[in-house]
Amino acid sequence: MGKNDRTIAGSVFDHLPSAGNEVFSPAGRKESHYRKCLDGLARLSDEQLLDRQRFADRATNELGLHADRMREGRQTLGAFQMDIFPRILRPREWKQIEAGVLQRVSAFGSFISDIHAEKKILIDGIIPPELVFEDPSFHPELHNIPVDENCPITVGAMDLLRTPSGEWKVLENRFSTPTGISYVIQARRIQAQALPELFEALPVYPVASFATRLSEALAEMAGPVENGQALAVLLSEGEKGRHFFEESFLARHMGIPLTLPEDMVVRDGYVFLKTINGLMRVHCIYRRLEPRSIDPVAFASTNESGIPGLVQCVRKGSIKILNALGCAVADNRSLLRHSNDIIRYYTGKQAILQTVPTFHGYDPDQVEWIRDNLDQVSLKTVSHPETLVRTRPETRELVLNGKLKELLMMDPRLVVAQQLPESSKLPVYREGKVTLEETVLRVFFITGKRPYVLPGGLTRLARPGSELLASGEKHHSLKDTWALQPEKNVSTRPGTRLERGIGGTEYPLPSRAAEAFYWMGRYLERASSTARMLKTLEELRWSELTPKERELYAPLWKGIIEATGAEKSRRKMGSINSDNLVEQLLTDERNPASAKSCMLSVHLNASRIRSLITPEVWNGIRNTCDLFSNAEDDSSGNFHLGELMQSVVDSGDIIHGAASRTLLRDAGWYFLESGMLIERGLNNTVILSVVLPYIAKRQWEHLRDDTDLTALLRLLGALDAYHRKYRSRAYLDRVVALLWRARDFTGSAKFTTSTLRDNLSRIRHYVSSDQTQDALDSQTEVFLSWLDGLSLEEMFPARTLELDKGLTRTNLPTDKTIDLARKSLKKMMKFYESFHMGLEDRYFSHHLPGKADPR
Known part of the structure; x- marks a missing residue:
């Protein structure tokens, strides 16, 4: 390496050998396509370069790019590390890769169609039949299954290895359900933020359009649709799958619903998505499941769940699936040895890209x-x-x-x-030091009428210390990969958009997603209210109270126990161990009513709709769950339940604030908010049912001591609202008026029900153009009218002004007035329960008669 080259390259690259290094020629000089990159990095100080790498590390961790998402065997934890030094491909080098990829996918696409039909390649003796028939991915049930006329492999990938001489060899075919495209797009975004000056100096092809092109391929496959637009969905294994991050990313960027098998049903030879608007016909499925998991009827040997009858719909032609069922047979690694023969058999040409020697x-x-x-x-x-x-x-x-x-x-x-031949190496920058590591490049493509190979791809690095570049399990780091445009065409090649698209339009929210939003809201409200109520009573220091004081506050404990469903904790309040009860209701995971269990349920429901919630909401939920984990793992002795209670209350407010600030005001938001409102209404009503009768009987004592009323207001999060509204001490009639009929207090029955009514109207906007009210709307209006006409003076005759003069026979509470209050609270409870059932029947019940329109 010349002296000038060493100076420009920067001190961190000085010691790197040139042998096998893609960045330098065998003579030790910088390769021309890397020169501007090295020059740009050389302008940064060591500290600046380290800061850029640490930024990339933080961004990678925040996105949750975990190595276990890419593994093929058992899952193990460990985040990907992104290296800021990019891999750069010359235009002519990329052109060769592009041609080789398209040639191979064309040949193997023909192979897939042939194997599931006439099997000519086996009859002609090109490959041994046992390679196909003994393959676990070969399913005789798919014989003569219809496939796309262009290619059964609509989207796929290949793993390539570059030798020190610059020859590219194929390491793997990934034609069934390729993974990693989200990492390519995210890596490019991180790289552009970490080193924006490098992009200004080089004509790098963009990668962000891949999701759009894939949605166009779906539209092309679905074909013209009468009376509307084709509905495509991404069929996923769900949050339990290793690649759920990627599937959520793709669905979000393609603008299509992310669904599970249970979200769809077959009716009369058509596939329908279960939505809040009933059953909606699906025209195209981007599957991320293997065939054996997709239809328990067609593959009777499996116990997997799926969509019964789906394969028959494929044969009928009423649904299109990509990639075609049966593509996994082309991923069989034993076929790699015969790749050249397969390519020559179906294309009549020699392979552009050779395959790594495979036995x-x-x-x-x-x-x-x-x-x-x-x-x-x-x-x-x-x-x-x-x-x-x-x-x-x-x-x-x-x-x-x-x-x-x-x-x-x-x-x-x-x-x-x-x-494996020796692989060329690339510099890897880590904590101020540079090493050379072997790499594998995963290249992605889309077929169809306009085949497209994503310029660049996913470059993965070998683990430090590994002697051989082995399977995908041995890669933990990644690089952004730049394919350079020819100098004569430095602008982005224009992409032709289909007039008939799929993404970018609204679609009805799947019933499962609506239900997850709803229960996420209910459990979030339940966790927050439980922590808040426990915090209120914890501050009373139960163990230090006198017997008379305990008698005063005992109804509040009973109310909490009733509201949280902790029936087993019912006992005489005089002998209660408050610490044990607090722990049971706060951190006991075995208790389904505890705040911890509720937050775990929030996390579970949120994970089911991960593609529909924002990172801010998701991070807030994860951080709240971590509070409980950290408290459980604390061994310092500094852990305090009261601090955890307050932290959970604060975290609940943070999650709700993040949801309010970042979520779209669509059907999902209104189901989330409705869940919170119903839970709040039920919680407040249950507590009042226990506490109000007791407080009413000691109403005269409030003239000199309103401690229990004040505690009740704090318990329900209403004390500040009461003081702002009345600016007085606590009086029972004013407390009840606030909790039942205040229009401007978010915890009142009036506000809760009015907002639920408004949410129904907004949800109906996303369901259909039919804005007519139904039984649920009528039921809500009737309840609001009843609430407005409720005579509070009849139930609580001691008005505030009269209390100052003392009780009289005319305003003394009686068993009759207290019983009237109980009946009113029972009616409120019945309304909230009925509203919940109405939502379930109307939006969460999937098999709605008369809604399966095959158009």
Whole structure:
């Protein structure tokens, strides 16, 4: 390396050897396409460069880019690290990769169609039949299944390895359900924020349009639709899946619903999505599940849930699926050895991209070679590890623990061995030091009438200290990958948008999502109110109270126990252990009514709609759950339940504030808010049912001591509102008026019910154009009229002015007036319960008769 090159490159790159380094030529000079990048980095001081890398680390962690999301075997934790030094590809180099990828996908697309129909390639003896028929991913049930006329592989990926000489070789096919595209897009965003000056100096192809192009491919596949627009959905395994982050990302950016199998149903040969507007026909499914998990009728050997009858709809042509069912057979690693033959058979041309030498155990000679050269090869399962474990349960321990040598001895047909060539290396910057590491490039593509290969891709790095570049499990770091545009065309190539799109329009909220929003709101309100009530009573210091004081506050404890459903905690208040009860209602995960259990339920419901909530809301929920975990793990002795109570109350306000500030005011928000309102109304009504009769009987004592009334107001979060509204000490009739009929207090029955009525109207806007009221609306109006006409003086005859003069026979509470109050509270309770049932019947019940319109 010349002296000038060392100076420009910057001190952190000075010591790197040029052998195998993509950045430098064999002669030790900087490659021309890396020169501007190195020059830009050289202008940064060591501290500035370190700050840029730390920014990328923070952004990666905040996004939740975890390595376990990319793994193929068992899940293990560990976040991806993003390196700010990009991989850069020359225009001519990228053009070769692009041509090779399109050639290979065309050949293997033809292979998939052939294998599920006439099987000519087997008849002609091009590949051994056992490679197909013994593949766990080959399903005879899919014989003659219709596929897209262009290519059964609509979206896919390939893993490529670059040798020091610059030759690209194919390491893996990923044609069934490719993963990693979200990481490409997110890495580009982080890179652009960390080092914006580098993008100004180089003509880098953009990557952000991939989701839009994929939605266009869905529209193209769905074809023209009468009376409206085609509805496409992304079919996911859900939050339990390893790739849920990516699936949420894609659904959000494509503008389509993220669904689970239980969100859809087959009626009369058509597939329908269960929405708050009834059943809505689905025209195209972007599946992220393997076929065996997609239809329990077509694949009768499995116990998996799915969409019964879906495969028959595919055969009928009423639904299109991408990628086509059966694509996983092309991911079989034993086929890699025959890639050139497959390409030549279907295209009549030689392969543009060669494949890494791969050996398989179906041939005894190959098995013997593999066993003799175990120190020179990388062993992999012949098919996806989870598929292999499901079809061959006896392999579970060996596969999931990476004991592939033992698996080779057990059954050689289940293993392939790749003789990996030396890989070119790239600089990796970490905490002020630079090392060289081997890499793998995952390239993504979309087929159709206008095939597209995403310029760049996902570059993953080998783990430090690994001797061989093995399977996907050995990659934990990633780089942004830049494909450079030709100098004569430095502007972005224009993309032609289809007139008939799929994304960018509103679609009815799936019933499951509406239900998750609703229960998320209910559990959030329940956790916050429980913590607030416990905090109020904790400050009373129960153990220090006199027997008479305990008698005064006992109804409040009873109210909390009743409101939280902690029936087993009912006992004589005089002998209660308040610390035990507080712990049971706050942190006991075994108690479904505890604040901790409620927050875990908030987290569970939020994870089910992760693609529909904002990062601010999600982070607030996670941080609140962490409060309980940190309290449980605390070993310093400094942990205090009172501090946890207040933290949970504050966190509940933060989550609600984040939701109010960042969520769209769509149907999801109104279901969330309605859940909170119903829970608040039920909670307040239950507590008042217990406390009011007792307080009414001691109304005369309020002339000299309103402590219990003040505690009740604090318990319900109403004390400040009472003082602002009345600016007086607590009087029972004013307290009841505030809690029942105040229009401007968010905890009153009047406000709660009025807002629920308004939310119904807003939800109906997202359901259909029919704005006619139904039984639920009428029921709400009747309740509001009854509440307005309720005679508070009849139930609580001692008015505030009369109390100052003392009680008389005309204003003394009686059993009759107290019973009237009880009946009124019972009616309120019945209304909230009935409203809840009405929401369930109207929006969460999926099988609505007369709503399945196949148009």
